Amino acid sequence: MTDFIQRFHFSDSPVRGELVQLGTSVEEVLDRHAYPERVARLLAEAMAASVLLTTTLKFQGSLTLQARGDGPLQTLMVECNHRREVRGIASVADDWTEDMAELSLAQLFGADAQLAITIDPEEGQRYQGIVPLDGSTLAQCLEHYFMQSEQLPTRIWLASHDESAAGLLLQVLPGHDRGEDADIWPRLCQLSETVTDDELLALPASQLLYRLYHEETVELYESESVSFHCSCSRERTERVLLSLGADELRGIIADQGAIEVACQFCNQEYRFDPIDVEQLLRGGAVVTGQLH
Template sequence: MASNDILQRFTFDHSHVRGELVGLKQTLAEVYQRQSYPEPVNNLLGELLVAAALLSATVKIEGILSLQVQSDGPVSLLLAETRHDGQLRGIARMNELSDATEASLLGEKGQLIITIEPDQGRRYQGIVELEDGNIAKSLEGYFRQSEQLDTHLWISCENGVAAGLFLQELPALGEVQEAMDVDEDAWNRLNQLAQTLRTDELLHLDNDEILHRLFHEEKVRLYDGQPLRFNCSCSKERLSVALTQIGYAECQDIVDEQKKIRADCQFCGQHYSFTQDDVNGLFPLESAKNGKGLH
C-alpha cells in the first residue's frame, strides 16, 4: 500500500507542482476498534481521515485541522481531525442504513467544512458543497474556489486500508520562474500521468513504487515522511470546559438525580465522571450560594 501510516511530500524539478502521498492501516484499525460502524461507513471515514492528513501538509500551523461532512443521507456526519504532529482521530454519525448503497450514504445534498484551529491565532473555516457525495471532488472544488489553485486528489479506502495522492500546481513567481527554467507544461503532463494510477496500486504499492510507476521519466524528489497515528486529545479538563458552558443549574440537577455526571468521549470511548466535588470546583460561587460547597 502507500507506505503504512506515513505522510510524504514529493516535488518535481523545474516545476511548480507539489504532491503528497499518505497511507493508513494501523491508524484505521485503532479508529475502527473504538467504534462499531458498518464497513461502508468505515470506508467513508477512512477516506476523510486520508483527506485530512493530505490537507494538513498544506497548512503550516501548529494546531488542529478538521474536515467535517454534513449530509442529508444515511450518514449524516463524518468528522476527521489531525494535529500538526500527525495525530488523527475520527467519528461518524448515521441513521438507519437499511438498503442504502455505499454511493448513496451521503445523500443528495451536503457540505464539507474545513476548519483550521491554530494553537495560537485566529480560527479559520471554509465551506463548500459536497459534490456528488465525493470527498475528493469536493476538496478539489475548495482549492479552486478558496485558494485559486489547480488541485487533484485520489483517495480510496477498503478492507481496512486507506491511501491518498495529492497533486497541486502552485502559482508562478515571475522572475523566479524565468531563473529556474520552469517547465510550463509540467502540470498538464503530470496530472495526465497521475490519472493512470489504479486503485489497487494506490492501496498496495509503497510510495516510492507509486512515484516510479507514474513518473519514472520525471525528476521527482521524495522527502522524509511524517509518521501518523491515532491519538485522542480528550481529557477531563477539556470536558470540564464543556460543562461550564452547560451551566451550573443543569450540572447540579444531574448530580442531584444521578449522584454524578457521566460523559464518554465520542472519538475513543474513554469514560469520565464528575462528582459533587467536581461541580463545586467548576462553579464555586453558585455551589456556595446553594449550600453545596465544601465547608
C-alpha cells in the same frame, strides 16, 4: 503497516505532491465503532484526506473536515493536526439498511449537504470554508474547495480497503509560473490518473512514485509518521461542563448521582462525582486519585 505521509517535489517545477498511507490509525478509529462497510471506507478516506490537507497548513494547529446533511449518513468528521495525529467519527441514521451502501455520495448525505473545512491555528483566527457535497467523490469536493478558496490547482486521489486508506495529492505551489514546461501540470495529472487503488494502498512510496513518474525527476523529502490520537482530556471536558452552568450540573448530580461524559471519538469516559462537580464550580482543580 507504519502510517506515514511522504512529501515530494518535481524538480524545476512548481508542483508538489504528498502521498499518505494509513493502516493502524484507521484500525484504531474503525475498531471503536461498528460502522457499515461503506461508511467505514468513506471515513477511512476522509482520514487520509485530512492528513494530506494538513500539509497545506503553514502554522501549528488542526484541520477538521466535517460533512453534514439530512441523508442516511448524518455526519462524518475527521481531524488532523500538524503533529499528524488524526481522529475521526461518523454517525449513521437508525434506519440505515445495507442497500444504502449503493447510494452516491450526494445521496448518502442528502440534498444540500455541505462539507466544511475548518482550520484552527493554535494561535490566531479560525478559518472555515464550505463547499457543497455535490461531487461524486470526496476527492472531487476537496479539489473544488482548493479552487474556490485558494485558487490552487489541486488533484486528489483517495482509496480505502479493509481498515486501510491511502491518498495522493498534487498541487501547484502558489506564486510560481510554470516556466518553460507549460504542460507539466496536465502531464503530471495524466500520469497520476493511472494509479490504481491497490497500488495506492500497498506499494511502498518510492516504488509507487517511480511507477507513476519515472520519466520525471522527483525529489523525496523525509517521510513523517501519522498516528491516531484523540485530543480529548479531563480538562477539556471540565470546560464543556462549566459552560452548562451550575444549575444544570447540580441538576444532573441530583438526578443521576454523578456526571459521566464519554468522548465520541475514542470512547474514553470522564466521570465527575458530586465532590468533583462542587470543586469544579468553585474554580479549583479537580484532584483525581485514590481519594475518589
